[in-house]
Amino acid sequence: EVCVEPSSPQRLSQYACQRRTTTINHNKIFTDAFEVLIEHAEFNENEGRCLAFMRATSVLKSLSGAVRCLWDLEGLPCLGDQTKAVMEDILECGKSSKVQEILSDDKYQALKLFTSVFGVGRKTAEKWYRKGYRTFEEVLADSSISLNKMQKAGFLYYNDILKGLNRAEADVLSQIIEKTVHTIVPDAIVTLTGGFRRGKEYGHDVDFILTTPEQGKQEGLLGCVINKLRYQGILLYHDHQQSTFDFKKLPSWKFEAMDHYEKCFLVLKLKSDLVEVDTRRDDAAERDWRAVRVDLVAPPISHFAFALLGWTGSRQFERDLRRFARHERKMLLDNHALYDKTKKVCLSAKTEEEIFAHLGLEYIAPWERNA
Template sequence: MPLPTNPLQMVHLGPRKKRPRQMGASMVCPPHDIKFQDLALYILEKKMGTTRRAFLMELARRKGFRVEDELSDSITHIVAENNSGSEVLEWLQGQNLKASSQLELLDVSWLIESMAAGRPVETTGKHQLVKRDYSASPNPELQKTPPLVIKKISQYACQRRTTLNNCNQIFTDAFEVLAENYEFRENEVFCLAFMRAASVLKSLPFTIISMKDTEGIPCLEDKVKCVIEEIIEDGESSEVKAVLNDERYQSFKLFTSVFGVGLKTSEKWFRMGYRTLNKIKLDKTLKFTPMQKAGFLYYEDLVSCVTRAEAEAVCMLVKEAVWAFLPEAFVTMTGGFRRGKKIGHDVDFLITSPGSTDEDEEQLLPKVINLWERKRVDSGKCSQQEGKTWKAIRVDLVMCPYERRAFALLGWTGSRQFERDLRRYATHERKMILDNHALYDKTKKIFLKAESEEEIFAHLGLDYIEPWERNA
């Protein structure tokens, strides 16, 4: 059975070892969708090197740019690094390609800014190696680009704005594989090291293309930098490659994809010699929890992605069921969808009602589940006659007292690393304790009230960060 591609987030460390660079088939990348058809880029290898050029080409293609391997008359932009305009023009003459007024000769800074913006940015004097009218200056020189001024980056995700526009996915994907592997091995220290590294790189407004770019960035330990350096030089990480081919990692990835299966169960099945789900299901000596039974029964549905349209449809079903028992209740979709994600693996809802009693809150979820259970049984009878016409989706329902709704909303919105750092910040920087229920000031020895997320940020002395900026 193929392994599901459900990215958690983990990593591996170790001293960097130089290895021969693999050329040929291993360098071939899958095709990417071209978003900007009017542009055709050619990245100059001169003073850049083969591997670095291949690295930038792959990054640009991931962002939707059309990057050509060979120079031709169709090229609209030539991108160079550490070359003056006259050097590029001299090189062009040797290629028998005449520079025209339509051809842009640009410094690599233009490409980096464009990839960060997710679109081609306007070319200005600081980007252009020569003026567009090449005949006007017979010997133009590179206009110096002022260094990019970057504000000091905080070690805490709650002080960084992290959108879904990840300029460093080639690195963060590697970190998350390694972090997941350490989670499977219950090595919390290394797991957190790579998760924090992935988190800070996701917040950067630029793409790392050299080790110099990592200077001043927090949470990048030596072993993390070894992985970055290897990817820059070789286009991939040997550690990540080894992890992806590791039988234990593959087995744990597969086992934990079953709803209700954690690390202890995965370890048990792996030690028993199981490597596929089919053999586990056929073993009559194994006992499964109700969640695991549901996980196997609806496996294909639960490992597939939930779209925003499906999440919105589920939201209507949840509201309908909740309002049948608590008409004044507020139902809010939280989790990744509140942070702006278009797909997820489950749907989380926060339920609260201003006029509810403790008894109402205790009885609501059992009532909703019983209602759905009756509908499921009725649906099952119909599906036996008509065939399955529905999809199983994991839904998390959280009921909280109305006066604690702000804390619950903040806690259940995520991301996981954002929440971790928010609580770490509260403890270490403000001497407070924050959880999904309350905020306690240890100095004043009082609980601080909040009617909104903004008030919680204010109590902590933090600038408010919108939900879609918490994708840490």
């Protein structure tokens, strides 16, 4: 029979930060199904279910072969009865009836559609659904709904943003960002992070960390970058968030979606021969550009390694790094610092390797963090 981990006598860890997960996923038929279940659980605010399916998905992504039968799952962590039942369904019928049911659910379809708009979260989507709306046309026709700046951009560039970017386009964008940043601070450090640093071929945005060799000189950099991008005529949308960095409050003791660094969420015009523009669309007929999402974050150099580790992802890898630190090492990790609760000290680090070493973890390279 097929064995999933033929040459690995070691038991797979329950923590994603102790597994090596490349972009090659041999179990997509299962993980695609679980992504639907995860999203459905998220919409219903069922955190427990959500977490269980996320962990199971992550374990399956780390396997070196496809699961062919339930026996293959023997000894694997994070796979409970619920997840096994779904997988059994898929192994027997090629699909899961539970997933099919959700996919054809009216509420799921509406929330999925609405949250696909940049700036529209679960709460807003739910509000629109409760008003009886199922399509964008219905939402946009209601004059009592006032869209914020982000949502307006989200609707305006919907098709472009939904398309995301490939690696070649991300590279073109990297050059634009680097050039722009270096006209302001010549020795600034521009580092590609997020999914593209993990080696993904496709992304919904491009993420960069900007910092300067001189501590503190990154302050005000993002404002200048935004001005330069505007001057170049490629700035379509920006949400600039000032730093709320307070050293005394480090580390922030809970899971936080946001960190305290100065950052900006952008929509930029990407002009290039490489860029595919969908010319079938009326509004695209005359343009030679596509709207793309870009995130910039500007930590001080002293915290660069923590910011880089935090922004490289994947989200599940980050979640498990923090959980591992807390439960296995009595340490607190976030995008700013690593705190040892036993010694009552913050452990500094200049590189990601040092952070892994502080945690007593084998180093996992960025392209192995696609958990």
